Ligand code: PEP
């Protein structure tokens with residue numbers, strides 16, 4: 302059986318399916334004899350203790366594989382488990398109503414959940430999710446049912462899930478997950494971006510595949526084409542084993558380019574840099590030959606924890622990345638871009654009808670200047686250790702840019718008067734991800750040091766199509782002429798003002814888009830670390846002149862599919878002539 306979804310991370314995986322799904326457990330209500338009430342309560346306490354041990358283990362494992370920040374997610378779970386109000390209410394129900402522990406856990410949990418549901422508060426809703434997880438864990442222990450945990454998965458499975466949140470994805474052990482398949486999500490949803498950075502082949506937006514598959518069924522994931530095959534024939538398995546082998550060989554060949562320059566065959570130098578979410582990703586970027594960091598998504602430092610990271614903690618993280626790249630290679634740190642599909646439960650952000658059009662990123666930072674100033678101070682302090690550039694996300698107007706710069710100036714003044722060193726000439730740029738800024742690029746170019754085009758959002762706002770909604774994923778079209786014209790306008794305006802233009806949206810790592818972008822004059826391509834070497838191989842084959850001809854030709858077309866086909870054909874012809 303063959304299913305088609307959205308390609309989220311390339312590569313091939315073969316192996317048994319592992320269904321990650323909340324188990325539906327049937328709980329029956331039974332009376333407990335008065336004499337057995339003490340032992341029933343003891344049974345509950347033991348199940349609670351087991352759950353706490355399980356959580357500690359998961360937390361420890363996450364700390365080792367992903368780092369301390371990711372591990373903090375489980376501290377929140379443990380806090381809920383240890384809440385005496387919760388466990389006390391369960392014990393009381395067992396004793397007063399003479400009922401079994403499983404039933405009491407379910408009933409009391411539902412009572413708490415009902416109270417949570419009536420509160421219009423994101424933080425409380427997140428705690429509701431924790432409580433649901435924890436009560437399942439306790440009930441499983443009471444009933445002797447094995448737990449399913451993402452961090453405890455055995456060797457080499459293909460993970461199937463309805464959805465994976467960024468924090469689910471952070472828990473994955475890349476040694477054990479051969480592939481990922483999810484019902485929902487798009488190519489630029491944050492869990493897809495994380496799958497790419499972990500180099501796990503992934504297909505998302507499969508609608509209802511999780512309902513159709515059973516754990517243990519043999520599957521093939523074709524992350525490059527966005528296909529999944531369930532119980533394939535022997536012949537098909539062989540075809541994909543070969544594809545996987547060739548893919549690995551090609552990856553080995555790419556490895557030889559780690560220290561080679563990113564120069565076109567007619568001698569034009571471009572910058573191939575990486576997008577990262579944390580200091581560990583920076584190491585992967587270095588080993589993949591990235592010439593710097595074009596986008597450090599700092600919001601991951603704020604996620605999966607209970608409170609805002611301190612200035613010191615942030616300073617250490619930014620300094621660690623910068624030191625990894627030395628003085629010459631740039632590290633572009635983006636200020637906090639929270640909101641949209643990235644929530645911060647502890648910030649008590651308002652519930653919104655359209656979070657992608659709401660209170661996010663720079664909008665929040667200009668409002669919560671306490672949070673913003675702390676981060677700017679940390680970035681400035683780290684700038685003394687390397688070549689850090691600052692970038693503001695989601696800028697929509699010149700006033701916002703000026704407002705942000707004002708706070709930056711104040712932070713500089715503070716550090717100066719405290720005698721804290723920082724780079725006074727640190728470059729400051731903006732993401733171009735709102736069409737209004739692309740249209741006004743000439744005006745913005747006078748007030749920034751660089752642009753970085755964020756196509757993930759630029760496309761969703763240009764096409765009015767939510768980037769996480771698979772039903773409108775067909776509109777997520779990097780090759781739409783409207784998008785290409787906006788990109789061209791930004792590059793031309795920046796070059797006219799003598800400024801450089803980068804792109805850090807996923808389009809920058811798309812090998813079919815790359816010839817067009819190179820032809821339009823893009824200076825820097827920032828992408829998932831795993832895309833850097835394939836991109837370098839392509840750049841080294843391609844004369845800039847040829848890329849310019851390709852860009853000129855596609856600007857005359859208007860069908861995105863035709864544009865894509867045309868570039869692929871041209872590249873094939875180019876390879877054929879070599
Ligand atoms: C973008 O919007 O293209 C981008 C790089 O930012 P993010 O994906 O983090 O929104």
Ligand code: MG
Pocket residue numbers: 694734755757758
């Ligand atoms: Mg964005």
